[in-house]
Amino acid sequence: MLREVLEIPAASERLLAQRAAFASVVERLRREEPRVLVACGRGSSGHAGLYLRYLAETRLGLLACSAAPSVFTAYRSRPDMRGVLYVVVSQSGRSPDLVATTEAARALGATTLAIVNDESSPVASAAELVLPLAAGAERSVAATKTVVASMIACAQIVAALAGDGPLAAAVSRMPERLASALACDWSAWSEALAAAPGAFVAARGYGLGSAREIALKLLEVLRLPAIGHSAAEFRHGPRSAVTPATPVLLLRQPDATAGGLDELARDLRSAGGAVFLAGGPDFLAGGKGGTLPWLGDGHPALDPVAMLAPAYRAIEAAARRKGLDPDSPPHLTKVTRTL
Known part of the structure; x- marks a missing residue:
């Protein structure tokens, strides 16, 4: 896991070097002009899909949602998917439910795009369009470099479709920023x-x-x-379970959501909570940056992606400290075969 975390900057650089594949995908999507985006993925890939949803709705003005594979696989429903951009995100591209839902979405009229690490996988074969992550083999059960690459790929596509120059420029700087983020000590x-x-x-x-x-x-x-919860919903239940023994990590990007994170951090800290803030001014301890080391504000849509790098490294170190094997957690496999 640690080796693959340290490979994140190089993996992102390989992804961004695939200019021809990227241009081909963007050109097709511009012609299609979808009216709705549906993102499909399990686990870590589902989190990349959630990130894509925010990008699509804020940068493209495109209504977006997450797919529910059981609608296709268990309930055998066949919704009208004409005008839909169906984006499936997967590291292995081999989960049967992702293959089945991609095939169904395509048959029902959706434009299907697979963002995958294995471009010869069944999911890639099922989709019309493929954007390979080019992250290289990932052997740790816990996906890391492919997750970051998936999110960068989503931002790259949205920046191009939106004609968003600042976002596109920030995407191009991600390999360098990720390398710097890895040096942030979240011990x-x-x-x-x-x-x-x-x-x-x-x-x-x-x-x-x-x-x-x-x-x-x-x-x-x-x-x-x-x-992992929305800071806006934290007071609707999770707040009551927070104690000084349960650390709270807050990810803060420099945009309209920052004030809510600041307020939550103040509230938790005043109640004696163990608060760890990444990003933003250090209103808790003297105005010198967040309570965790950070690089200073970057692009608000990409800072949370870069924050994954030091978080992964800190989690791997905590596992070693507890005598756990971070590479092969029990009861888990690299390819999850759900349907």
Whole structure:
């Protein structure tokens, strides 16, 4: 896992070098002019799909939602998918439910795009359009470099379709920014996790997919009960379960959602909570940046993606500290064969 986390900058650079494949996908999508986007993925890939939803709705003005594979596989329903852009995200491209839903979406009139690491996989074969992640083999059960690459691919596509120059420029700088992010020392949070009975991760908007992704890694790598939640909904239930023993990681990007994160951080800190803030001004301790080391504000749509790098590294270190094997968590496999 650690080796693959350290490969994240190089993997993102390989992804961005696939200019011909990217241009072909964008050209086709411009012609199609979809009216709705449906993102499909399980686990970490589902978190990339959630990130894509926020990008599509805020940058493209395109209504978006997450697919429910059981609608196709268990209930055998066949909704009208004409005018839909169906984006399936997968590292292996071999989960039977993802293959079946991609085939069904295509047969029902959707334009299908597979964002996959294995371009020869069944999911890639089922889709009309394919954007390979080119992340290289990923052997750790816990996906890391492919998750980051998936999110960057989503941002790259949306930036091109939206004609968003600043976002496109920020995407091109991601390999360098990710390399710098890996040098951010989040060991204070890592050490808190090692002794915690549970943990929380919260964010809003573009950061919600990353928050849920980090929580999943706490579950699978540290075997730690964890929840990734919207900061806006944190007071609707999760807040009551927070104690000084349950660390809360807050991901803050510099946009209209930042004020809500600041307010939640103040509230939790005043109640004695163990708050770890990534991004933004340090209103908690003297105005020198967040309570966790960070690079300073970058593009708000990409900062939460870059924050995955130090979070992954901190989780891997916490697992080692607890005597766990972060590479092969029990009861899990690299390819999940659900239907």
